Amino acid sequence: MDWTDTIVFLDWILGVNRFESDLKMAYKVLNVTDNMRDNYSPRKGLEGPFSFSGRVLYYDNKEGQYYDPRSDFYLSNEEMALINQQLADRLKA
Secondary structure (H helix, E strand, O other), X not given: OOHHHHHHHHHHHHOOOOOHHHOOOOOOOOOOOOOHXXXXXXXXXXXXXXXXXXXXXXXXOOOOEEEXXXXXXXXXXXXXXXXXXXXXXXXXX
């Protein structure tokens, strides 16, 4: 028996399943204080609206970037990384 057989055996004993097809996704609904869907409607060619910590954004598949309708600009990758980090921090709490 080599080390991979040992790992599979231990996984079986512990009830661990390492197959990717058995992984499940999870989500957490955060408190949304405003009526985002009432104020922002779907836009042609864009996905969304999405709320990121109260900031409403749309995703543009052609550009590969998020669009902010309030500023009428696309967010830079650095701005989106900061927003994602803030969201991850909220989810951990």
